[in-house]
Amino acid sequence: MSLKLTILGCHSATPRSFAHPSAQFLEINSRHFLIDCGEGTQTQLRKYKIKFSKIKHIFISHLHGDHFFGLIGLISTFGLLNRQTELHIFAPKGLKEIIILQLKLTNTWIKYPLEFHEITSDKSELIFEDKKVEVYTIPLDHRNYANGFLFKEKLKERNLNIENIKKYPEIEICDYHNLKKGKDFVSSTGKIIKNTILTKDPPLPIQYAYCSDTAYFPEIIPRIKDIDLLYHESTFLEDRVELAETTKHSTAKQAAEIAKQAEVKKLLLGHYSSRYKNENLFLDEAKPIFKNTELSFAGKVIEI
Amino acid sequence: MSLKLTILGCHSATPRSFAHPSAQFLEINSRHFLIDCGEGTQTQLRKYKIKFSKIKHIFISHLHGDHFFGLIGLISTFGLLNRQTELHIFAPKGLKEIIILQLKLTNTWIKYPLEFHEITSDKSELIFEDKKVEVYTIPLDHRNYANGFLFKEKLKERNLNIENIKKYPEIEICDYHNLKKGKDFVSSTGKIIKNTILTKDPPLPIQYAYCSDTAYFPEIIPRIKDIDLLYHESTFLEDRVELAETTKHSTAKQAAEIAKQAEVKKLLLGHYSSRYKNENLFLDEAKPIFKNTELSFAGKVIEI
Numbered sequence: 001m002s003l004k005l006t007i008l009g010c011h012s013a014t015p016r017s018f019a020h021p022s023a024q025f026l027e028i029n030s031r032h033f034l035i036d037c038g039e040g041t042q043t044q045l046r047k048y049k050i051k052f053s054k055i056k057h058i059f060i061s062h063l064h065g066d067h068f069f070g071l072i073g074l075i076s077t078f079g080l081l082n083r084q085t086e087l088h089i090f091a092p093k094g095l096k097e098i099i100i101l102q103l104k105l106t107n108t109w110i111k112y113p114l115e116f117h118e119i120t121s122d123k124s125e126l127i128f129e130d131k132k133v134e135v136y137t138i139p140l141d142h143r144n145y146a147n148g149f150l151f152k153e154k155l156k157e158r159n160l161n162i163e164n165i166k167k168y169p170e171i172e173i174c175d176y177h178n179l180k181k182g183k184d185f186v187s188s189t190g191k192i193i194k195n196t197i198l199t200k201d202p203p204l205p206i207q208y209a210y211c212s213d214t215a216y217f218p219e220i221i222p223r224i225k226d227i228d229l230l231y232h233e234s235t236f237l238e239d240r241v242e243l244a245e246t247t248k249h250s251t252a253k254q255a256a257e258i259a260k261q262a263e264v265k266k267l268l269l270g271h272y273s274s275r276y277k278n279e280n281l282f283l284d285e286a287k288p289i290f291k292n293t294e295l296s297f298a299g300k301v302i303e304i
Numbered sequence: 305m306s307l308k309l310t311i312l313g314c315h316s317a318t319p320r321s322f323a324h325p326s327a328q329f330l331e332i333n334s335r336h337f338l339i340d341c342g343e344g345t346q347t348q349l350r351k352y353k354i355k356f357s358k359i360k361h362i363f364i365s366h367l368h369g370d371h372f373f374g375l376i377g378l379i380s381t382f383g384l385l386n387r388q389t390e391l392h393i394f395a396p397k398g399l400k401e402i403i404i405l406q407l408k409l410t411n412t413w414i415k416y417p418l419e420f421h422e423i424t425s426d427k428s429e430l431i432f433e434d435k436k437v438e439v440y441t442i443p444l445d446h447r448n449y450a451n452g453f454l455f456k457e458k459l460k461e462r463n464l465n466i467e468n469i470k471k472y473p474e475i476e477i478c479d480y481h482n483l484k485k486g487k488d489f490v491s492s493t494g495k496i497i498k499n500t501i502l503t504k505d506p507p508l509p510i511q512y513a514y515c516s517d518t519a520y521f522p523e524i525i526p527r528i529k530d531i532d533l534l535y536h537e538s539t540f541l542e543d544r545v546e547l548a549e550t551t552k553h554s555t556a557k558q559a560a561e562i563a564k565q566a567e568v569k570k571l572l573l574g575h576y577s578s579r580y581k582n583e584n585l586f587l588d589e590a591k592p593i594f595k596n597t598e599l600s601f602a603g604k605v606i607e608i
Binding site for chain 1: 317318319320321343346347350351366367368369373374376377380381383384390399402405406409410447448499558578
């Protein structure tokens with residue numbers, strides 16, 4: 001299992017006991033990320049038994065309340081729990097000011113380093129990288145400056161072809177490290193055995209994109225081409241396509257069209273307007289266009 | 305029924321699905337007040353079917369997150385619901401800056417007047433008054449500047465003593481208004497009938513005090529003397545009386561001592577630390593000192 005995505009909330013605008021605002025917890029290639037943090041996210045994290053200590057990087061798509069009003073509470077709670085580990089927050093410019101002002105006025109002295117990485121560009125950027133994962137922004141089209149995020153595993157080491165390796169007794173275990181890195185084997189007599197004989201291709205890197213909130217915006221397609229999983233907002237159905245346009249949101253049909261054109265493997269819908277009582281209508285609208293569509297709901301887990 | 309208090313949340317510090325931070329909805333003499341507004345308060349209001357339109361005045365005790373992190377979400381939701389009615393917020397200086405900054409950075413244009421009444425005094429003040437109710441601050445002893453609130457019905461009109469009135473045929477229905485106001489009856493011939501013969505005393509004005517957060521602070525006693533209902537924080541039990549002192553909170557025993565000395569009619573405990581799994585322990589500690597003690601819990605309603 002390379003990816004595990006837990007939906008903590010996937011409704012738009014105003015929270016209710018059955019409708020939690022945007023938040024997701026992503027595990028990809030053994031890295032953990034919190035994506036958006038609407039009001040009540042810390043309660044949802046506890047409900048789904050996600051350890052607070054796993055959260056070291058938080059990505060905030062944009063400064064609308066249903067995507068970040070839960071952040072100050074989470075940061076404060078980390079402080080109350082005597083967190084020591086640093087916390088990195090990737091968010092549009094402005095969020096730092098909001099958080100720092102509240103920490104100051106509440107006299108909250110957190111003991112852990114809190115580092116803000118302000119996102120300001122209108123172009124896609126690499127904003128996080130370590131040896132396991134890369135995260136890129138996906139500029140979106142919304143009323144407020146907004147970015148989606150592309151989470152991408154780094155290419156893993158090549159897999160050893162043990163059957164073939166055994167045909168060459170001169171290859172020792174200490175050579176495996178170089179083989180996994182893709183190097184050819186060179187014996188002490190100068191004999192060369194091609195790496196492609198001794199190893200197999202590693203699995204393709206898993207890629208997940210979170211795109212919320214946005215109008216129908218085909219410019220994102222090249223950034224999400226062929227990815228494994230796309231979360232694309234679907235605030236409305238086609239019955240309110242004009243409202244979607246004026247508020248810069250998408251319909252379920254539009255989300256499906258993006259998924260189809262980008263040839264992603266799976267589409268996950270969310271950010272439903274609470275005016276719709278039956279969420280299956282979103283599925284009914286999207287599936288004829290893009291078959292492998294699923295609904296998100298609080299508590300849903302997707303593993304790849 | 306003159307008073308109806310609904311507890312929306314009564315736990316300290318970090319919210320969980322079974323532990324909601326401070327918030328109460330008070331109806332007193334047909335006026336409605338929201339007292340404190342921890343994260344998730346708007347969800348709790350919906351859960352207990354309290355109409356948002358009833359909320360016109362919000363009182364915030366102090367600037368610790370578990371008492372106000374839900375306010376920006378509620379204000380934003382009012383905006384989304386196209387509220388037009390003005391909203392008054394009584395809170396320590398600083399909250400206005402926090403709210404205005406967030407409204408600005410989220411590009412939220414609310415259409416209703418939002419008026420802040422900043423509380424800065426260390427002395428008790430009358431901060432709200434209309435023809436039905438008065439609200440006074442009760443300065444508390446906490447780490448951050450904090451006030452409790454005393455909600456006090458105004459003295460009602462005198463009740464007509466119809467039996468006695470009927471003995472005087474010269475008294476007409478149009479005279480009742482003056483009688484209720486406490487005036488003597490003067491007939492056209494100049495005969496005076498004392499008001500006390502024609503009316504009975506109105507019920508004593510109901511008084512409710514909310515005191516959270518505070519250390520044991522007997523200075524509040526004169527302000528809450530003989531009141532009908534006291535909510536007094538009891539974050540800890542006596543096993544952690546020293547922690548209560550350093551963090552400027554109270555134990556259940558201390559809350560009961562305040563209630564006893566102030567001779568209030570009923571004590572309501574709350575603001576429990578979530579380290580205690582069994583809240584009955586708070587009751588066990590308080591009741592030997594002050595018998596008429598009750599526990600608060602989310603959803604509890606007290607009517608007087």
